[in-house]
Amino acid sequence: MDPEARRRACVAFRTKLSRDTGVNLPATVCEGLLATIYEECGGGEEVSLEGNPGQFYTCLGGSIANLELVLPDHPKIALWCYREAAEVYTHPGGMHSLAWCYDNGQQGVTKDPAQAAVWFQKAADLGHAPSKATLGSLFLYGDARAGVVKGSPSSARPSIRATVRRYISLHSAT
DSSP, X not given: OOHHHHHHHHHHHHHHHHHHHOOOOOHHHHHHHHHHHHHHTXXXXXXXXXXXXXXXXXXXXXXXXXXXXXXXXXXXXHHHHHHIIIIISOOHHHHHHHHHHHHHTXXXXXXXXXXXXXXXXXXHHTTOHHHHHHHHHHHHHOBGGGTBOTTOGGGSOHHHHHHHHXXXXXXXXX
């Protein structure tokens, strides 16, 4: 990402973040984060705000989630990035990250396995393999808090029933 494109992306990101959350991210921190995600997430169009904003926000959220010593508002910002990717851009990676936050009570959200299952399901419906595997595990072992009965793939949406059944059959045999 050339310096001018990074600057434009920073201005757009900081403006939207401030408007939506009230957090004012310093420009130098923003530029450093963008340089980091460009390197870590493969660079190019697939991680640019203009090219693939869902991937951009998912990668940015992941980078911010690991900055607790550097950035005091990091949980709020990371969660906002995941929500942006999941809700605004319907990005399966953002949905999975948001589900993980709910599943583990991370980034400032209260642990909510039922809400986690909803977001894992949405990502799985879009073909996201890690979310399919997570749902398979939920159905294999059950999770009463998420409203999932052990060994009950029939409660899954039709689009992933076959995946869940296959996962259960593979893991039940071992």
